[in-house]
Amino acid sequence: MISFNQVHKRYPGGYHALKNVSFDVSKGEMVFLTGHSGAGKSTLLKLIAAIERPSLGSLIVNNQNIRVLKERALPYLRRNLGIIFQDHKLLFDRNVFENVMLPLQICGFDYRESHKRVRAALDKVGLLNREKSNPITLSGGEQQRLCIARAIVNRPIILLADEPTGNLDSEYAHEIMAIFKSFHQVGVTLLISTHDEGVLLDTNVRRLTLKHGELQPASPSTNLTGSD
């Protein structure tokens, strides 16, 4: 589903954000991406969504070669991805419901079907009773959950989350992890970046660690294999 092969990312100015990164994520897998801040986790996720392009190497996402993907084809790649942004990127000029509605409007869903789906997505993250609120009135955890609802309303095959538990207390963080697990159970491919080791302790999933832009070899002590 996602395949990195000797991928480098160098920014103009010479900053080398990713060095020789190779790994594969197969369909339906749930993978955690960890590493210190500035290790290149966000860059890696941006490459998958083609927000940035690799400088070297090959990157295949959902059978599309990101390095040579045409500008025109970008929207159709992104429609298969659900992205949960570190800064949420919610729109404060519309209410919760309309925020979640946006991806469906973009894909041209009909009115009834999209209303049904928005309600289902909001229900999933427990925000159905806040659908008329402005997102600015929501707490940090609620905003995060709203961002998740918007990412999943389109039923993407790949879900990317950049520090979804970033500044949440552990109770909220576990709540959100539980939501991700439920997506994993229905066959969605997930790639979740986090620097929050606490969230990972009790999870038995594959883990990729970045350090200064390089993927660390999986050491026996931290490699808790056993994903399905």
Next chain:
Amino acid sequence: MRHALTLIISVLRRMFASRLAGMLNILVIGIALSLPAGMYVMLQNVQGLVTKLSGAPQVSLFLTMDAKSDDVRKLRIQLYKHPSIKHVEFIARDQALEQLKISTGLTDVIGGLKQNPLPDAFIVYPKQEDAITLEALRNELAKLPNVELAQLDSSWAYKLEALLKFGRMVVLILASLLSLALVAITFNTIRLQILTQRDEIEVAKLIGATNGFIRRPFLYFGAMQGLLGGGMAWLIISLSLTLLNWQLTPLSQLYAFQLALNSLTPGDSLTLLLFSLYLGWLGAWLSVTRHLSQIEPS
């Protein structure tokens, strides 16, 4: 279809969300368009008046007072045989005096005259009606014996025609300049909108919106603003003409002459609306093309 309608409604809502700013833009566009369009209407009216008044061009030949009936007969035969004359009408001096009495209502004054001051006259209708041929014919006829004066009756119409041509050029220049202004106004309005909706555009791009999808509301906005501006121009012109006609009514009664300004024809109105819609769309298109590529998610 439903999508387009929903989009138009949301665009309208956004246009009037800032009611004053939206109205002001439309008013400015309306005024800018009403200037050339209003001048065009005035020219059309003058043109109509000229055609109504001038009729077919004719040359009046006034004979000398001492011309005998024999001379008149000779002259008449000569005119009938002339190759470039279609038709000749003779107006005897007594007949001319009668007509004058009837048409002016100055019976008493004319009755008081000791003798008829009017000469015999021929009215000559030429075959060709262009200004140069007419002028040549007039000069030729003026040299005939017993002709005191040859007068080209519609020469003023030709002069006015030339003046109208000049006026049309003024309208064209003004229309071009103000159309450019309309495009510029829309360009700027859309630029500001794109700036204020930067977040929305960025998010939309991130979740798979095509450029067409992002563009469409702005293009609709430009086109709608242009169309409403055109409608405003139409209103301004119609209202102004109603006011002017109101003032013309007593004037036309005084002169016993049907004098009223026509407004834009349905065809002209449609042209005005479509043209302003197109200009608005064009301004939006230029603006979106220029500014949208600068917004890329990072």
